[in-house]
Amino acid sequence: MEIIFCLYLVNLVLLINHEIDAAYWQEWKLVNAPIGISGFVGLHFPLLFIFLYGLVLVEKGAAAGYPISLAMAAIGIFAPLAHAWFLWTGRPEFRSVMSIFILGAMFVMSILQLGVTLRLMEIV
Numbered sequence: 063m064e065i066i067f068c069l070y071l072v073n074l075v076l077l078i079n080h081e082i083d084a085a086y087w088q089e090w091k092l093v094n095a096p097i098g099i100s101g102f103v104g105l106h107f108p109l110l111f112i113f114l115y116g117l118v119l120v121e122k123g124a125a126a127g128y129p130i131s132l133a134m135a136a137i138g139i140f141a142p143l144a145h146a147w148f149l150w151t152g153r154p155e156f157r158s159v160m161s162i163f164i165l166g167a168m169f170v171m172s173i174l175q176l177g178v179t180l181r182l183m184e185i186v
Contacts (some may be wrong), residue, residue: 138172
């Protein structure tokens with residue numbers, strides 16, 4: 063099994079669990095998005111489809127999976143940094159041990175996934 067597949071899979075599981083956690087914390091309110099739970103869940107249909115399809119492409123060794131892997135890694139780096147900012151400014155959301163674990167693990171896995179993906183794309 064290729065390392066990129068393993069990194070992508072573990073990171074996708076972390077991202078999905080973060081989004082479950084985000085629904086609990088009503089993340090749309092954190093960023094003042096007037097979409098409610100229905101809009102939040104609705105936004106995840108195309109995102110999950112794209113990221114799951116990317117996993118299939120990566121598993122098949124298709125280069126078309128690499129841009130999706132980069133996008134997912136970028137989200138996995140941005141989200142923990144954004145949540146760290148919210149925590150630092152005193153917001154009460156995402157302070158549970160599990161929330162912080164998921165965000166931290168997603169950050170580490172995303173950096174690894176980014177590096178491996180860039181290497182496979184022969185960019186680094």
